[in-house]
Amino acid sequence: MSDTYTLYNSTVMDHFMNPRNMGDLKDADGVGEVGAAACGDIMKISLKIKGGRIEDARFKTFGCGSAIASSSMATELIKGRTIEEAMNFSNQEVVEALGGLPPVKIHCSVLAEEALKAALEDYVKRNPESAAPVAKPEPVSA
Amino acid sequence: MSDTYTLYNSTVMDHFMNPRNMGDLKDADGVGEVGAAACGDIMKISLKIKGGRIEDARFKTFGCGSAIASSSMATELIKGRTIEEAMNFSNQEVVEALGGLPPVKIHCSVLAEEALKAALEDYVKRNPESAAPVAKPEPVSA
Amino acid sequence: MRNVYLDHQSATPLLPEAFEAMRPFFTEYFGNASSLHQHGLRVRDALKTARQHQAALIHAESEEEIFFTSDGTESANLAIKGVAYANERKGKHLVVSATEHPSVMNSVEFLEKQGWTCTRVPVDSQGFLSLDALRGALTPQTVLVAVHHVNHDIGTIQPVADVGRICTEAGIPLYVDCEASAGWLPVDVRAMGASLVSYSPHRFYGPKGVGVLYRHRRARLVSILHGGVQEGGRRAGTENIPAIVGAGVAAEVAARELDGRASHVAGLQQRLWQGLLQRIPYIKLNGPVPGPGRAPNNINISTEFIEGEGQLLLCDLNGIAVASGSSCVSKSLKISHVLAAIGLDHALAQGNLILTLGKDNTETDVDYVIETFAKIVGKLRGMSPMWDEFERGVIDSVIAPRGIGRSFSEHAAAVSGKPAHGS
């Protein structure tokens, strides 16, 4: 790819061309699917959670190169994290890990954050007992 | 001049570069000097008249290439003409003899006509007797 | 890897003979056409010849009806604003088709801010404008009708001769943007009944940096870039002589090769669309079917369940250069207003790809594109949650509905919490 010109940097291009964790998880513990009103992209993240920790993550994305790369990177980043850590996950981490995104494409990383959180919420809904340590701080600070 | 580009056609250029009848006439019988209000050009025509006929003509011009060419051509054209013929001289003859002038330069040929007529008027003023056949028709038609 | 350039709508390579014609005008015949000496006079001759070539291409009566600008955008701005300003006292109403290029649409919007009003005539699902609606839009205050010849996105050929007759009857000047047709289809300004016609030779193997505006000698037009008296006082600024000369050669060659080019790309167009249709399920052609209603060089498709930018990038990584009207490829995150105007479902607009053929494309190119694109679609559908949901019967296809599941748009609205824009 040395004399290839690319729209995105090489990390983004790599995650677009060779996405990590692409697919669905059989018997996922939490699944989140979200859409971006801005451009129409749709992202789905499935999680396997064990002992309060994300064991595995998969994504499927209908969207542009940076949306695919963002979901690929997001699933990479959150594997191994606790639910609490994952709840604090921010799109900024995706942007940084990707080495930056064009300004107009930042919303793709936001979508990845939202998909992850939707999957976590799904997990919490299915496993209300797990919500205790996670959801508790919220009402307090609210 | 084969591969020279010129602003004017070759006849105009020739009359500009090698003007005919340039100069003053010693003991001219009539001299006319006129100016163009439009662009500031000034043209002077001197005539030698004998037996009601223009024997010789000279010009001097302060003006652009087409003004110089127009006065050169005008003096060429009128030599040998009778006063009456010369009084009917029109700038159109100059334009045609020059093979055309750019639209914006037509006024140069008008100036030549005016200079000629001013010189004829000067002659008539100096020789009122010559005016009879020339000037008479005017009051009638007026 | 094979390289197949299928974006002739965006740019074309300069013809070698046009380049050779331009070459001496850079360092040798570098004069300013306004200069009265050798250096200026020499390029004036070249300027006149170049004007004649453009006049010949579009069957203008005289080269004095040809004005050079810097590109198609400037020509469109000059046509719209130059006519509007020139006729300000007569009326301040304009009529344009809904699928004009942004250079026309945004010129009109600018005038609207300055007190003009404008009627946008709708188009049908194939992009054809409604002649009745156009007729109905004309008022005594209408000073200009603007209808493009060929649509830049979907290739629709508008009935400009009919529009011309309506305008002639009404005594209103017609401006026809021929940017997507000139050099590919015959353009006859008189048969069109057009008072103004614009196009850009860089779309048919001419150089960038020059646009053309034809103006019928009786049409009133004032300058919009003010300064010197170049171009008969209608376009100030030092003329881009090398580009104008190259554009002249491109026009001359285009006029000569027009029929050959058109039939060559028409053949490829058929092969490409038929190939795609056979190879890829749930794919749709936007705009009229290949034939007399469609420009011979344009294929505009929507591939369901996947988005356009990803398609474009994977095509590029496989050596295939294409464009897309998807919102993801636009800086404003909006789908092409043309796709919106033909009422295309937002989901299909998202999966849009524009392929424009050129004289140097071959059947082998086309076959490579079909095969490669089928693989790309497979890869992206494999990644798409929508494809999976379609296969599981959660959502339905817009292109070939099975009557199972909700629509893509309903689904997208549900998961995004808001309706997708454009729908």
Next chain:
Amino acid sequence: MRNVYLDHQSATPLLPEAFEAMRPFFTEYFGNASSLHQHGLRVRDALKTARQHQAALIHAESEEEIFFTSDGTESANLAIKGVAYANERKGKHLVVSATEHPSVMNSVEFLEKQGWTCTRVPVDSQGFLSLDALRGALTPQTVLVAVHHVNHDIGTIQPVADVGRICTEAGIPLYVDCEASAGWLPVDVRAMGASLVSYSPHRFYGPKGVGVLYRHRRARLVSILHGGVQEGGRRAGTENIPAIVGAGVAAEVAARELDGRASHVAGLQQRLWQGLLQRIPYIKLNGPVPGPGRAPNNINISTEFIEGEGQLLLCDLNGIAVASGSSCVSKSLKISHVLAAIGLDHALAQGNLILTLGKDNTETDVDYVIETFAKIVGKLRGMSPMWDEFERGVIDSVIAPRGIGRSFSEHAAAVSGKPAHGS
């Protein structure tokens, strides 16, 4: 016959290295910078580098402050109208110097028709604008001040840094037209206190077809050519990539060679003017004396008793390319408005000639011009009734009056029956 090109104000030959840099962008790297594939992305890189070269030439902070247009005229139109429209709500008053280029003057006139008002600040007999008059012209409604750096006709260098200070104090954006200075004199947008600066690389050995507009990132500016979102939405239309690339190289070379070029032409300027002055009686330099007040490449003379077009044509026939501000060379039959603004006698304006030096001119060139021009003056004076009348004491000289006879203008008015225009 020797060939001496002395019209670098009108056009310059393209640098061979700029041509070489442009060459691949015609047929090989022909992509549209808006395209998202290889062909488009490659030229984006070139566009960015070209912007950096321009930014460096004028000491802009960032290449993002550089916008490409089609020429100096368009840049001037964009600066004037783009700032006026952007600040419409704040006020509708402009201030310009009386000797701005027609691209500025006529843009302002256009805005006046649309409801703006404009104060034209007068200049003195050497062309310097009055700072006091400028200060006095500013009102709370003033949204833009336009003062050029160097005058295109008479080479006057305006005190732009002083103007910049006045504008900064008043909080009004300053636009400086640097068309006649960029590439020949140092231009520092920040030292000038300029919010907008324009110029055209074809004036310093770059290609035609591209203009530059610098805009300070805080200055408000809207687009005047509407369409796509090229150039950060401030200039729609397909970018002229080859020309932009060539202009970048020309800027890079100009930045490097600036001092050398300036001192080279300054030496020739002195030689030329001194030679003409010694060789030809009744000749006058218009504008400041060669030195810090005058651009080093410009000589503007009036030769009394003869007209400019004839001088220009005879120069050309002798291989010397020059320009003139005489009314006879203008399509409108008006003398240069700059000569009118400095109050030059109409007779002298008629005898005007503009000689602009370049990097490739030599002392031998200059000496040939002096000798040849002396002969031309002799020939034309021999044909001129005014010279004869001057010699006979009927009229007097404006340049070196002897106190004998009436003035040229009085005489011209008498013979034409009307006063000569401009006086």
